[in-house]
Amino acid sequence: MKLSIRTAGVAAAALTLAALILPGSAGAKPWWMRGVESNEGDFLDPDVAYRAGSRVDGDVLRVRWVIADGYYLYRHKMDIKPESPDLVLGEPAFPRGSIKTDPYLGTQEIFTQQVEATVPFTRMDAGAHPIQIKVTYQGCAEAGLCYPPITKVIFATSGAAPAPQVKSHPWEGVAILGGGFAFLFAGFLLRKDRHLDTPAV
Amino acid sequence: MKVQALRIGGGVLVMLFGLWAGLRVYVSHAPKRAAVAVAPAAGVRVAAGEASPPVPSDFDAPFDLGVGTAVTPGGPILLKIPERLPEFTLGGRTGKPTSVAAWRGKSLIINFWATWCAPCRHEIPLLQSIRREWSARNVEVLGIAVDYRDKVVAYADELKIAYPLLIGEEDALDVARAFGVDSPAFPFTVFTDQRGEVVALYVGELHKPQADLILSVVQSLNQNRVQLPEARHTIAEGLRSLSTKQPT
Numbered sequence: 001m002k003l004s005i006r007t008a009g010v011a012a013a014a015l016t017l018a019a020l021i022l023p024g025s026a027g028a029k030p031w032w033m034r035g036v037e038s039n040e041g042d043f044l045d046p047d048v049a050y051r052a053g054s055r056v057d058g059d060v061l062r063v064r065w066v067i068a069d070g071y072y073l074y075r076h077k078m079d080i081k082p083e084s085p086d087l088v089l090g091e092p093a094f095p096r097g098s099i100k101t102d103p104y105l106g107t108q109e110i111f112t113q114q115v116e117a118t119v120p121f122t123r124m125d126a127g128a129h130p131i132q133i134k135v136t137y138q139g140c141a142e143a144g145l146c147y148p149p150i151t152k153v154i155f156a157t158s159g160a161a162p163a164p165q166v167k168s169h170p171w172e173g174v175a176i177l178g179g180g181f182a183f184l185f186a187g188f189l190l191r192k193d194r195h196l197d198t199p200a201v
Numbered sequence: 202m203k204v205q206a207l208r209i210g211g212g213v214l215v216m217l218f219g220l221w222a223g224l225r226v227y228v229s230h231a232p233k234r235a236a237v238a239v240a241p242a243a244g245v246r247v248a249a250g251e252a253s254p255p256v257p258s259d260f261d262a263p264f265d266l267g268v269g270t271a272v273t274p275g276g277p278i279l280l281k282i283p284e285r286l287p288e289f290t291l292g293g294r295t296g297k298p299t300s301v302a303a304w305r306g307k308s309l310i311i312n313f314w315a316t317w318c319a320p321c322r323h324e325i326p327l328l329q330s331i332r333r334e335w336s337a338r339n340v341e342v343l344g345i346a347v348d349y350r351d352k353v354v355a356y357a358d359e360l361k362i363a364y365p366l367l368i369g370e371e372d373a374l375d376v377a378r379a380f381g382v383d384s385p386a387f388p389f390t391v392f393t394d395q396r397g398e399v400v401a402l403y404v405g406e407l408h409k410p411q412a413d414l415i416l417s418v419v420q421s422l423n424q425n426r427v428q429l430p431e432a433r434h435t436i437a438e439g440l441r442s443l444s445t446k447q448p449t
Binding site for chain 2: 043046102103104105138140141143144145146147148174178179180181182185186187
């Protein structure tokens with residue numbers, strides 16, 4: 001029995017080691033290698049580089065852009081317009097951005113990482129239509145690529161709306177099963193009343 | 202006692218494995234790097250830059266991010282780069298229609314740009330110097346501005362851009378599409394040899410080492426010292442090497 005416990009320990013160690021060493025077959029880079037192997041250097045699709053969303057917060061709309069690392073948006077190119085009928089928007093309020101000085105374009109206010117604008121709104125339709133707004137934005141990658149202005153129509157979600165769904169990943173099932181199994185196995189190994197030694201005959 | 206330690210050690214390792222599996226799923230849920238360009242069937246697509254997309258924790262608030270209907274197209278998506286320089290005609294600085302055939306027999310550096318694009322402006326002095334340096338070797342720089350004519354002409358005059366410019370709006374976008382670039386982002390630059398074969402397409406701001414590398418290979422191609430597939434391969438490898446050596 002001692003041998004089997006030792007074998008289990010060695011097997012668990014080997015399993016863990018193998019899992020740490022073997023790269024992901026799904027192509028996802030392990031977290032500890034991020035930024036090390038990325039020498040391909042492709043630019044992001046603009047819908048990945050810049051993600052816009054909106055939600056209702058009382059009598060204001062909050063419009064948020066999440067901006068990928070190494071990318072930025074120009075403040076003066078950002079605009080929010082009503083799209084649904086009978087929606088009236090006030091002047092959007094943006095936080096102060098950072099200043100980027102370009103030898104050719106001069107000084108510009110830009111946003112990186114994340115920015116949230118608030119827009120007061122009134123509805124003349126007593127809530128008959130979903131709130132839709134049209135957002136326009138334009139930005140560039142620090143590495144030297146600029147996207148043309150992007151205009152999108154987005155729905156404003158209510159404050160209680162669920163977080164956006166994330167597509168399930170092929171590894172998810174494996175990880176859930178593996179994780180569950182691992183904890184069960186760990187529990188089995190660690191249980192207090194376990195008889196470890198072969199009873200003397 | 203030893204057995205107890207082994208038991209605990211084994212249990213901890215197994216728990217670590219479970220933790221690792223969970224972390225792995227979390228990390229792999231980050232939106233995948235969407236290559237702006239897919240490997241082209243012809244030509245060498247080269248993109249510069251380094252970035253990671255936003256991570257899931259950015260979306261913890263109840264925002265519905267990333268949805269919406271695109272009213273205007275987004276960014277650069279390469280379709281299929283043509284093997285040969287496509288035929289096209291655009292207005293020049295004065296508006297006079299000019300065909301690309303006017304430069305037949307030359308190696309072309311076709312630079313797509315716009316006045317609102319900072320990196321496009323950055324690379325114009327480089328393109329000017331390339332033209333000075335390489336024009337004796339049958340190389341011509343051709344700018345294609347996807348922009349309003351008056352803005353382009355004013356800017357070209359201000360910078361004294363000496364190389365030929367073709368200017369267009371929707372028609373210039375059609376030309377970009379003819380090069381396999383749908384919904385373009387700027388700048389991007391196409392290199393052809395003097396036979397009109399598309400050798401490389403470089404996405405993003407061009408820098409001197411990259412330009413010199415591509416042009417030297419194009420020159421070898423023009424002198425029949427290498428074949429086109431080998432030339433493309435050399436460029437791809439060389440640019441990969443450059444991108445690891447120096448940040449753009």
